[in-house]
Amino acid sequence: MANYQAPGVYVQEVPSGARSIGQVSTSIAGFVGVAPDPLAHLDEARVLDNWTQFVDQYVGKATQGTPLSNAVFGFFANGGGRCYVVNVGTGGSLTGTARKPTGLTLFEAIDDISMVAAPGYADADAYAALQAHVEHPLRQDRMAILDTVEKVDDVGALTRAATSGVPDAPGPEKPDAAKPDKPEKPEPATGATGEDAIGAPQSPGGYTALYFPWIVMTDPVSGKKVTQPPSGHLAGIWARVDGSRGVHKAPANEPIQGALDLVRRVSRGEQEVLNPAGVNCIRYFPGEGIRVWGARTKAPEASEYRYINVRRLTNMIKESVADGTRWVVFEPNDHTLWKSIRRDIGAFLTNVWRDGALLGTTPQQAFFVKCDEETNPPEVRDAGQVVTLIGIAPVKPAEFVIFKLMQSAEATSETESAGA
Known part of the structure; x- marks a missing residue:
């Protein structure tokens, strides 16, 4: 701890704990x-x-x-x-x-x-x-x-x-x-x-x-x-x-x-x-x-x-997560670590969703990140592994654009009447 000698207000910078995951280059x-x-x-x-x-x-x-x-x-x-x-x-x-x-x-x-x-x-x-x-x-x-x-x-x-x-x-x-x-x-x-x-x-x-x-x-x-x-x-x-x-x-x-x-x-x-x-x-x-x-x-x-x-979006997410979570290696494999993994990957995927890459009106609809006791039972932890399950809903291109046209005599006559 810091040794304070004089009365006064002291400000310290404390790390937030969150680690940012950046997107890797795809170009x-x-x-x-x-x-x-x-x-x-x-x-x-x-x-x-x-x-x-x-x-x-x-x-x-x-x-x-x-x-x-x-x-x-x-x-x-x-x-x-x-x-x-x-x-x-x-x-x-x-x-x-x-x-x-x-x-x-x-x-x-x-x-x-x-x-x-x-x-x-x-x-x-x-x-x-x-x-x-x-x-x-x-x-x-x-x-x-x-x-x-x-x-x-x-x-x-x-x-x-x-x-x-x-x-x-x-x-x-x-x-x-x-x-x-x-x-x-x-x-x-x-x-x-x-x-x-x-x-x-x-x-x-x-x-x-x-x-x-x-x-x-x-x-x-x-x-x-x-x-x-x-x-x-x-x-x-x-x-x-x-x-x-x-x-x-x-x-x-x-x-x-x-x-x-x-x-x-x-x-x-x-x-x-x-x-x-x-x-x-x-x-x-x-x-x-x-x-x-x-x-x-x-x-x-x-x-x-x-x-x-x-395919390329999935590749980008895989590489970005792998690079951005390298700090996890050799950390204690417990609830604190699992929570940190969910937080960091969730924040990264939220940004991906905001960029329009994932389908859904909310982040919960666009992706999920699961890292808990269910994905990491004792036998997995004993093997020195930490398992995280990630699901995403990527946006797919509008490859076939279909317009359905119909004629309506009633609508036509109403339009003509309104314009008279």
Whole structure:
């Protein structure tokens, strides 16, 4: 206790006991691919905050871009603020080996990444690598944005998962005056069997999202028009919507900055085939331009994680709670601790609810936090564990807007009478 000697009033600062839980970032991307200079910073994860940094580190004397460089450019052009890049070099692997890790493996130790993409890789092996990365039981804190192949004759083939041996996007073609120059693409897989199945597999937890078709853009390295898989631009849109509306807002009905055209104009009938299978379409609308017109994950249609914003909101809450409650470790496992956990998580989720991310007119309707003797019986405490049960009611997007119109002769006549 303080030793007071003179009569008077003394004021002390006393900690409130409450510990604030802040929201983790949801807007940092990780890109894997082949850089314009394929030997630049090979097999090394580097953080970038703008396009100029990418040019300085990965372009060198190259005169033509690649899917990786175009994706990073599209990320920053559409609102992205920070990303990590791994250049795997020509013929490189998305994952590498235990002795020589590269690609996605280098992202495993970077906690702040919330979305990953491998622009230009769209075969079964690439899908499997990306899905395994985001669905790893010890991670599950990020989503993978997947690309399709460039040329698709039958959109129904995108609703069936590709198997090993199905080719990647076609290889580089020689430019001519009638069609845009093509950036260098990764080596396609061998053993092509046609377009019977070229889609991405289902992700039970909704950790992947697939977009179609490719876009036409100006290669910032060569200055020429090229076709480009859209994953980098979509990552930028996800980041943009996070900043302007919040992670709970579906990243759809948004314009794609830098997209000049689409490789294929998707019709409403084709989207009726693709949407239930979790293939998000990019469409052109007269007067509105090119817009993202889908917000689904590759989770089954009946899954509670079939929407991108629901999956990403859940990821954000999980990571925020995990980071904000680290102080709990090694504390006495008793009623005082349980009360503190309920207080801190409850305060955090109340803020999430106030931001409009959770459904309900009151916090009690939007979420619950249970940490008591029921969730922590003696056998749980003896095992050194403290268990907290959290339930949330995330807001889901209005994907289908339905107006019911009817005619009423009586109402019409009353309106006409009132206006006479």
